[in-house]
Structures are given as C-alpha cells and as structure tokens.
Amino acid sequence: MDLRSIFTRLAAGAFLTASVVANAAVITVDNTDAGFTSSGLNFSTYESGYFGANYMADTRDSAGDFGLWDPTGSSDWVAGIWKVEMLWTSGPTRADNAAVTINSGSSTADLVVNQLLNGTVWNDLGEYSFDLSGASVMIDDSNSTAGQNIIADAVRFTFVSANPAAPTDVPAPGTLLVLLGAAAAVFRLRRK
Numbered sequence: 001m002d003l004r005s006i007f008t009r010l011a012a013g014a015f016l017t018a019s020v021v022a023n024a025a026v027i028t029v030d031n032t033d034a035g036f037t038s039s040g041l042n043f044s045t046y047e048s049g050y051f052g053a054n055y056m057a058d059t060r061d062s063a064g065d066f067g068l069w070d071p072t073g074s075s076d077w078v079a080g081i082w083k084v085e086m087l088w089t090s091g092p093t094r095a096d097n098a099a100v101t102i103n104s105g106s107s108t109a110d111l112v113v114n115q116l117l118n119g120t121v122w123n124d125l126g127e128y129s130f131d132l133s134g135a136s137v138m139i140d141d142s143n144s145t146a147g148q149n150i151i152a153d154a155v156r157f158t159f160v161s162a163n164p165a166a167p168t169d170v171p172a173p174g175t176l177l178v179l180l181g182a183a184a185a186v187f188r189l190r191r192k
C-alpha cells in the first residue's frame with residue numbers, strides 16, 4: 001500500500017469518526033412536544049425563525065410564567081454529560097435577564113439568558129452532567145421587569161459522554177498487603 005492510499009484510508013477513518021459523533025444522540029424538545037410544560041405562556045407565530053410550528057411568549061406583567069423542557073421521555077435519553085442549547089425568536093420586548101435553571105436530577109445550575117440577543121439560532125448554554133431521571137431545563141420570568149417577556153421555543157440536548165464511573169476492580173490497600181504477606185511466606189517456605 002502506498003502512502004497516498006494510506007492517507008486516503010486515514011482520512012476516510014477520520015470522516016467516519018466525525019460522522020459518528022455528528023450522529024450521536026440529539027434530542028430536541030419543542031414547545032409543542034409532550035416533554036414541554038408551561039404556565040402563563042401563549043402560543044405565537046408573530047416573529048419568524050421559530051423552531052417547529054410556533055413558539056410561546058409570556059404575558060409580561062403577570063409573574064410566575066415559566067416553560068419547562070424535559071428530555072427524559074425520549075428513548076435516546078441516558079444519564080451522562082449533555083450539551084444544552086436553546087433557541088428563541090428575536091423581538092424588541094425580549095427579556096435580557098431570563099432566568100434559566102438546569103436541573104440535573106439531583107442538583108441545579110442557575111443561568112441568566114439575554115433573549116434580546118442571538119434570536120433564531122441555537123445558543124450554547126453549556127455541558128452538564130444529568131441523571132437518568134429528573135433532568136429538565138426551565139425558563140421563568142422571575143428576573144423580568146414590566147415590558148419584558150420570556151420566550152420558550154425549543155431546547156436541544158446533544159450527548160457528549162457518559163459520566164465517569166467509579167473504579168470497582170481495584171483491590172483495597174489492605175488486600176494488597178495480605179497478598180504481599182502471603183507471597184513473602186511462600187518465599188520463606190521455599191528457602192527452608
């Protein structure tokens with residue numbers, strides 16, 4: 001095999017690896033999906049660039065509005081590290097301080113998202129370690145002031161890696177000392 005064909009095969013292998021990564025589990029939860037729940041939000045198609053059939057906007061001056069995306073109903077959902085991205089539509093009344101809570105199932109991370117910026121594109125909210133159950137992303141209007149509204153459209157979860165497992169097959173230090181002691185005893189017996 002000449003160098004050129006080796007490089008061609010290496011390139012094909014790299015491409016295959018890249019495509020496997022690209023095809024890793026991606027779960028998109030839209031505001032019209034079963035995994036989405038909300039309170040105080042209204043459907044809208046007023047601004048373009050939404051994901052799916054529509055998006056939802058809050059009622060501004062009434063408090064307690066929220067939208068929640070739960071990916072755990074998907075057959076692709078597993079415990080592990082997932083990248084979280086959120087899409088909203090652009091508009092002049094968007095909240096610049098939307099409260100977003102990432103719930104891992106056993107702990108939460110609080111973010112503040114500026115929805116006046118980067119509308120209609122997937123916005124990277126970071127990578128988080130999630131449990132098998134209880135995982136969700138929630139947006140609410142607890143930071144919003146009069147005239148601001150939060151937008152709930154779609155959240156995309158992309159699998160990154162499994163959670164690192166705790167080692168289970170390493171002998172405890174005491175076990176190792178017992179083994180060394182036994183080896184020394186055998187050695188002494190042989191010398192006798």
Ligand SMILES: [Ca+2]
Pocket residue numbers: 030031032050051052053054055153154
């Ligand atoms: Ca939508």
Ligand SMILES: [Ca+2]
Pocket residue numbers: 058059060061062063064065141144
């Ligand atoms: Ca509100």
